[in-house]
Amino acid sequence: MKKSSKFTALLLSLALLITGVGACGKGTSGDATKASSGDTIKIGLVFSLTGGTAISEQCMYNSALLAINEINAAGGIGGKKIEYVVKDYATDADTAVKVVKDLILQDNVKAIVGLYTSSSRIAVEPVLEEYKIPLVYPTFYEGEKPNPYVVYTGCVPNQQGDYFVPYLMDNVSKNFYLIGTDTTYASIINDQAKTLITSLGGNVIGEELVSSDTTEFSDVIAKIKDQCGDQGCVIYCNLNGDSGTSFYTQFSAAGLSDNYTIASFIMDESFSTALGKAAVGTYACVNYFNTIDTDANTKYLKAYSDAYGADSAKAVTAVGESTYDAVYLLSKSLEKCGADITTDNILKNFDDLTFDAPQGTIQVDPDTHHIYCTARVGLVQDDGTIKIVYQSDKPIKPEPTK
Amino acid sequence: MRERLKKIPVNKYIDLALFLFLVTFPLYQKTYWIYVMSGIMAYMIFALSLDLLWGYTGLMSMGHSVLFGAGGYMVGISCAYLSEASWIKYDRLPWFLTPLSSEIGAFIMALVVPGIIALFIGLFMFSGKIRGVFFSLITLALAGIAELFVINQSTYTHGDSGITITSRTVLSNSADKRMTDFGFYFVVFAFLLAAYLLCVLLMKSRTGKVLKAVRENESRLQFLGYKPASFKLFIFVVSGMMAGLSGVLFVRVQGSINYTAIGINLATLVLVWVAVGGRGNLTGAMVGTILLQVAETILNSTFSNISADFAQYWKLALGVIILIIVFFIPKGFVGTLVEAEQRRKDRNRKERILRKGGVNGNG
Known part of the structure; x- marks a missing residue:
């Protein structure tokens, strides 16, 4: 009796572990069948849906989905629809590495859009190099020696x-x-x-x-x-x-x-609306404010407000807009690849790519894979909007290593 | 034979099953899961090191990640220095870090430095007779301090951005020596097995018995003429070195290290793993780590596969699961099993004694 209970424990634990792993295996094979359906292009989205920077990244995530839905509604990329997989990296660089590997190895994505913190970007760079998968990084940041597998659609200090x-x-x-x-x-x-x-x-x-x-x-x-x-x-x-x-x-x-x-630099629409009176009369500086008067911006904000409500459209920020741009630039690059979607082609096609973005026309610099963009200074108004008080007369060349 | 098998406690059978499972795991799994499990095995060594301290000796360290991170950062700093990472602005390492300029030196430092940190913390706390909740609180504060310290010392640690290294090499930082996920899995597995055997031997020894006595009744132990302080210091240093080793392995698997590896977040996580598995029997630490880490990985990807809007709730689900476990089985999975077995043994013994009709039967 006694001994048999021990063997039961042994058997039970073995069974538990094997079924547990069976479950992981199942998830994998399910993904594999989905990926092989052929008439879609699969990309990965990585944002902190939980964690310390989730508030800032919500707008990025919303904008990415918005852009994907718009592209798919307009017929997709050369007839192929974009299929996406979302992963949460919870503002943690180690989790970022894990989910990026998950996207690359399990979901077989062609490219990844996302990440916000510099630590997570730096941590996943070796993974991108190892598996040769491009990342479109939409956040304005401090500048670095450009990584060959990263395309940066945010601005760098010399543009601010x-x-x-x-x-x-x-x-x-x-x-x-x-x-x-x-x-x-x-x-x-x-x-x-x-x-x-x-x-x-x-x-x-x-x-x-x-x-x-x-x-x-x-x-x-x-x-x-x-x-x-x-x-x-x-x-x-x-x-x-x-x-x-x-x-x-x-x-x-x-x-x-x-x-x-x-x-x-950190003042943006989400802060100014959240802070109320405390933010009034302070200055901000980035390449996009949602008061910009372009047709593309009106269209973007309208679509955003239809999808997520008028209140959240008021808090659309520069990182949100650059994520929107990131997805569009990626889709243009994929479109240029035609049937031959390889990492080298995707990256090469980003050279000199232009997009009529909400912030105005942006262009990818072929040397650094950063974007040419206009510098803008804004002043927070009484109602929480940010009025543009200065903008550079032409788009500025990115200098990430300056 | 039957008698001998009977004597082996139930958790040893689970250990055996666990190691059998781990050694066959990569044979039928894809690369991603081999990578995930390598990281989990590194965390298992970390959990074992905490179990030595918390489960056996009763010292609940809430800042064990300091020692984990110290080990990891030694390798990180060494690799960054040797491969001349682009953010490095210093010419040479300070004198106390000079061993990091060789690959083997870095490995040794990754064991020695956490040991030294543990030694100093231990000397200060145990000679000051700090125990119980105060020990926990001070170690918790240390984790917070370590996190800020690493961010502030950005000359060597690259601040909040962290350091990246070539993953899956045993000692070097060159891409030529990179192993496959499959190969490196067994390197980590070997270290885990060695760490486990060390823990078993240590706890079987007389020292192990004294350590358990520290947990049960420190004052009485002192009264019997032992010096609890030196035993506690010893196990703290051993546990620290083991935590350092797990840090090294984790960084090697992951390919990067940053301040979260040294901070309060990881320190709390490891406590949860050990608590869920059950403390004081090594098995619990390992089972808890593997269960929660696999659950975390599966939940995160399942939730995002169901629907994108649903993806953010995976942490909530994980939290509820942990709460239920801690609420219904406060001793943890393995702890509850071991206790049940003990209770049945006690009952059998009692019946045997009663049958003999006296208390002088020797069981």
């Missing part, structure tokens, strides 16, 4: 800061106080700003880097007030996530906004 800082110096103040989350992104942005401010004859009054979970800024605000005195200054702020919203709210509550103006 180089125009932002001079505008602020001419129109707001020559004194700057830099504050940022202690990340690679903020430190690169701040270094760029410091060089620029000094060379244009402005003053950097102070710099503060805080850890990413900081939400209490009274000491920082007191320090800014102390060091700047009555002369006022621009607060060049690159705090991300909750840190950013806390800073804006606390700064507005401190009642200093007459003398000091916050200017930030």
